[in-house]
Amino acid sequence: MRAAGIDIGSRTVKLAVIEDGTTVLARKALTSHDPLDAARTLISGVMYDVIVATGYGRHLVKGHLGCPVISEIKAFALGAKAIHPPCKVILDIGGQDTKAISLNDAGEMSKFEMNDKCAAGTGRFLEIMANALSYTLEEFSRAALSAERAEKINSMCTVFAESEVISLTAQGAMRHEVALGIHKAIVSRSTALLKRIAPSGEVFLAGGVAFNECVRALIAEELNRSVVVPTDPQIVGAYGAALHAATLEEGKGVK
Amino acid sequence: MNTKIKPLINDEYTGEPATKRVLAHLQAKREEGKKIAGVYCGYAPAELIRAMGIVPATLCAFSNATIEAAETVLPANLCPLIKSSFGFIITDTCPFYGISDAVIGETTCDGKKKMFELITDRKPTYIMDLPQLPDEKEALANWTVMIRKLQTFLETTFKVRATDEQIEAAIKDTNRKNVMVRKVMDFAALTPPVVNWQEMFDLTTLCQGSTGKEAAPVLSEALRILEERRAAGYAYGPGGAPRVMVTGCPVGGDAQKVFKIIEEAGGVVVALDACSGFKPFMMDIEEDTKDPVRALAERYLKIPCSCMTPNTRRLTEMTRIIDKFRPDAVIDVVLQACHSYNIESHKVGEHVQKNHGLPFLKIVTDFSQSDVGQIRTRVEALLESY
Numbered sequence: 001m002r003a004a005g006i007d008i009g010s011r012t013v014k015l016a017v018i019e020d021g022t023t024v025l026a027r028k029a030l031t032s033h034d035p036l037d038a039a040r041t042l043i044s045g046v047m048y049d050v051i052v053a054t055g056y057g058r059h060l061v062k063g064h065l066g067c068p069v070i071s072e073i074k075a076f077a078l079g080a081k082a083i084h085p086p087c088k089v090i091l092d093i094g095g096q097d098t099k100a101i102s103l104n105d106a107g108e109m110s111k112f113e114m115n116d117k118c119a120a121g122t123g124r125f126l127e128i129m130a131n132a133l134s135y136t137l138e139e140f141s142r143a144a145l146s147a148e149r150a151e152k153i154n155s156m157c158t159v160f161a162e163s164e165v166i167s168l169t170a171q172g173a174m175r176h177e178v179a180l181g182i183h184k185a186i187v188s189r190s191t192a193l194l195k196r197i198a199p200s201g202e203v204f205l206a207g208g209v210a211f212n213e214c215v216r217a218l219i220a221e222e223l224n225r226s227v228v229v230p231t232d233p234q235i236v237g238a239y240g241a242a243l244h245a246a247t248l249e250e251g252k253g254v255k
Numbered sequence: 256m257n258t259k260i261k262p263l264i265n266d267e268y269t270g271e272p273a274t275k276r277v278l279a280h281l282q283a284k285r286e287e288g289k290k291i292a293g294v295y296c297g298y299a300p301a302e303l304i305r306a307m308g309i310v311p312a313t314l315c316a317f318s319n320a321t322i323e324a325a326e327t328v329l330p331a332n333l334c335p336l337i338k339s340s341f342g343f344i345i346t347d348t349c350p351f352y353g354i355s356d357a358v359i360g361e362t363t364c365d366g367k368k369k370m371f372e373l374i375t376d377r378k379p380t381y382i383m384d385l386p387q388l389p390d391e392k393e394a395l396a397n398w399t400v401m402i403r404k405l406q407t408f409l410e411t412t413f414k415v416r417a418t419d420e421q422i423e424a425a426i427k428d429t430n431r432k433n434v435m436v437r438k439v440m441d442f443a444a445l446t447p448p449v450v451n452w453q454e455m456f457d458l459t460t461l462c463q464g465s466t467g468k469e470a471a472p473v474l475s476e477a478l479r480i481l482e483e484r485r486a487a488g489y490a491y492g493p494g495g496a497p498r499v500m501v502t503g504c505p506v507g508g509d510a511q512k513v514f515k516i517i518e519e520a521g522g523v524v525v526a527l528d529a530c531s532g533f534k535p536f537m538m539d540i541e542e543d544t545k546d547p548v549r550a551l552a553e554r555y556l557k558i559p560c561s562c563m564t565p566n567t568r569r570l571t572e573m574t575r576i577i578d579k580f581r582p583d584a585v586i587d588v589v590l591q592a593c594h595s596y597n598i599e600s601h602k603v604g605e606h607v608q609k610n611h612g613l614p615f616l617k618i619v620t621d622f623s624q625s626d627v628g629q630i631r632t633r634v635e636a637l638l639e640s641y
Contacts, residue, residue: 056628073636097629109640114633116619 001249004048005241006039007075008057011095011123012208013038016238017048018246021082026235031095036060052245054237056096070244072237073101073112079240080204081107083230089198091219092236093190093209095123100194111197120156121189123209128158129182132165133175137212141183143176144214150180156189180214187218194223202226206236260489263439263454263477264461272508273460277313278350280464284310285354290413293355293378295340296363297530297558298385300402300551302425302540304359305466306417307409313463314358315349316340317508319622328373334593335621336505337366344374352378357412359405361385363562364595381408389556389563398552406548422547425466426540432467435474436536442481443525444580447490448498449481452514452524456507459532492523497641499524500582502573502603504590505531509622513588513630520635526580528573529588534558537572561595569599570606577611583641584614586634591621614640 002024007014010031017025029042035057043051052068053061054075062069072092080087081103090101098115115121130140151173155161161182168178186209194203203225209215210233220227230236262269268276281291292304293314304311315321321342322335328345329338343349352358357379360371371382383401386394410416439458442450458477462470499522506513506529514524527533540554559569577585585607589597600617607615616637618630 056632059631071632071635071639073632074639097632109636112633112636114629 001050001246002048003242003246003249004043004046004051005075005238005243005245006043006051006053006055006061007072007235007237007241008035008039008053008055008061009072009095009208009237010056010097011127012234013042013055013057014235014238015042015046016235016242017046018239018242021243021246023235023239023242026232026238028234031057036064040064048245050245050249052241052248054241068245068248070241072097073099073109075237075240075244076206077101077103077107077109077240078243079236079238080206080230082239082243083236084204084228086202087204087228089194089201090204090206091190091194092207093122093186093205093215094207095119098122098190098193098207100190100197102198113193113197115189115193119158120161121186123207125158125161125186126182126209126212126215128162129165129179132162133169133179135175135179140179141212141214144179144183145217147174147176147180149177150184151178153178153181153185156185161185183212183214183218187215187222191219191222200225202228205229206233208234210234260484261480263450263480264457264473265476273457274315274351276457276461277464280461280469281310281312281351281354290356290415291351291354292409293352293358295359295367296361297535297560298361298363298383298555299359300405300555301463302429302551303402303406303417303422303548304409305428306421306425307406307413307415309409309413309415311359311464312351312355313460314340314351314355315343316505317510317622318343319509319624321346321348322622329370332592334364334366334590335510336590336593337370339508339622341370341373344377357381357409359383363560364593366592379408379412381405385562386556387563389568394556395549395552398556399546399549402548402552402555419547422551423543426547426550427542428467430467430539430542432462432465432470432474433536433539435467435471435478436462438478439474439481440526440533440536442485445485446498446581447492447494447496448523448525449484449489449491451491452501452518452527455527456511456514456532459527459536460507463535492518493521496521496523497583497638498522498581499638500526500528500573500576500580500585501532501588502526502528502585503588503600504593504596505529506588507531509624510588510590510620512624512627513586513618513620513634516627516631516634517586517638520631520638522584522634522638525582526576528576530558530560533576537575561593561599566599570602573603573606574610577607577613582613584616584637585611586637587615587617589617589619591619 004017015027058069092099101112104110325338325342361383541550544550604615
């Protein structure tokens with residue numbers, strides 16, 4: 001039996017297909033202005049017996065594919081637990097949401113916190129700031145890692161922070177030091193969210209931002225806790241949805 | 256809704272916003288020659304107002320449409336309820352304000368207090384100084400004086416009088432109404448509930464705008480229909496649906512998106528713990544005391560609003576509601592920039608999770624529809640965990 005999970009995020013659509021608990025296919029595409037089309041393209045030609053949707057576009061896809069949906073919080077909880085069984089605390093920094101999730105001993109979600117409704121402190125924030133400094137995302141992270149000191153960024157609103165970055169560069173601030181300041185700002189915001197629900201313990205880092213080496217290093221440093229990053233932190237939600245799809249199929253609709 | 260069922264209030268306003276029915280009621284009163292006093296808040300002592308033959312009218316405060324106009328004067332980063340109220344007044348679009356002959360406000364929160372300063376020149380307005388440490392012994396004495404001063408204001412403005420006997424009669428009338436409203440709520444405490452949030456909201460809205468005597472026939476009919484539903488085995492919501500208690504800031508009009516999202520996520524709203532819900536009906540006013548105004552002051556000071564400190568009564572009242580309505584989860588709705596409810600949410604969350612073992616979710620929102628997706632994700636995650 002092949003079970004699929006599709007995670008329609010704000011920036012990226014992810015698809016995972018599993019067979020007997022093993023991932024047999026993982027695909028990604030940019031969400032674009034037409035998430036439904038992006039999702040359709042991603043699943044075209046893919047064989048599966050059952051599919052579950054998650055992510056902010058889940059209800060859109062549900063209407064078109066007639067598939068069940070789960071929230072991304074549940075999807076990340078399921079995916080993280082399966083990838084890393086001792087997992088108790090998840091920090092997912094995605095395109096427009098940051099989520100901190102704590103799990104109980106049975107691996108079920110016990111508490112969660114999300115960022116405010118704006119994109120402050122998310123992947124989108126990093127993208128816009130990289131752009132303001134004329135970096136690609138890869139260059140941006142590397143530049144920040146190379147800085148020995150950071151310019152302090154005070155605004156967390158994406159628009160205000162962009163103005164702040166422009167003022168700093170206009171004052172002659174070093175570009176890579178501004179880059180480090182931006183990384184520190186997003187990390188302090190995410191870790192504050194995390195500390196509210198889980199003051200201690202190992203952290204499972206997921207979401208596209210987990211690819212950013214500087215963010216990973218700063219999170220470990222700021223929390224002084226060990227941080228586990230899966231091979232593909234971006235697929236965790238789609239994988240969790242696929243796991244859920246598999247249980248639906250096995251239990252024939254019983255949760 | 257699993258079947259087509261008989262509405263609780265069956266009249267020409269069935270299916271329309273509850274405020275339309277109340278407006279028609281007030282317009283009829285006005286044609287009879289009655290004076291109308293516009294009120295903004297649950298602290299306005301309705302019994303005193305009614306004892307003078309004046310009709311209290313709750314003013315508009317829940318629409319996103321008037322916020323843009325309000326922001327030409329008020330800061331954008333302010334509570335939507337205050338912005339909406341003010342926007343209704345300056346655009347002259349609140350029919351309740353239009354037919355009000357006077358306005359009564361209270362010093363509940365800073366935003367309201369300062370907003371009132373901007374509208375006092377439009378109509379005769381009386382601002383009551385609300386004590387905010389309700390358990391201090393002076394609070395009761397001060398609030399009693401304040402209600403008496405409101406009485407003088409209304410008597411002077413409208414050339415009417417209220418005797419203590421008339422105030423006592425209005426107290427008894429409210430108590431009778433509250434008993435009946437609580438009987439309606441009892442049907443939400445059933446498993447499964449047989450009354451939905453919209454019906455409770457409509458009934459409480461109507462009852463806040465009418466006397467016990469006026470509301471009695473509607474309430475008796477609603478109780479009869481509910482009894483019929485129970486006997487027929489009707490259930491509100493899908494079988495085994497998680498029961499949700501919604502607490503916090505008043506939720507009406509455009510903010511009702513939260514209730515709708517809870518229902519769409521498969522939950523049923525069984526308790527509305529806000530001034531726009533159960534709060535005005537949960538407690539009675541002591542009858543046959545030497546001083547009916549003091550009895551009023553005592554009751555009104557017990558409203559567990561976050562403007563009070565310490566607002567321990569909020570938690571004890573929540574426990575009472577949780578024990579009776581047995582929610583599976585509690586959602587605290589905080590309106591953007593409402594500092595007192597926002598800060599108090601921490602205590603509420605601890606209370607709900609530690610003392611009752613219930614999952615808890617705080618939602619900070621405004622009257623726009625821009626955050627519906629984000630709220631949906633949070634609510635679905637909360638209900639999935641149940």
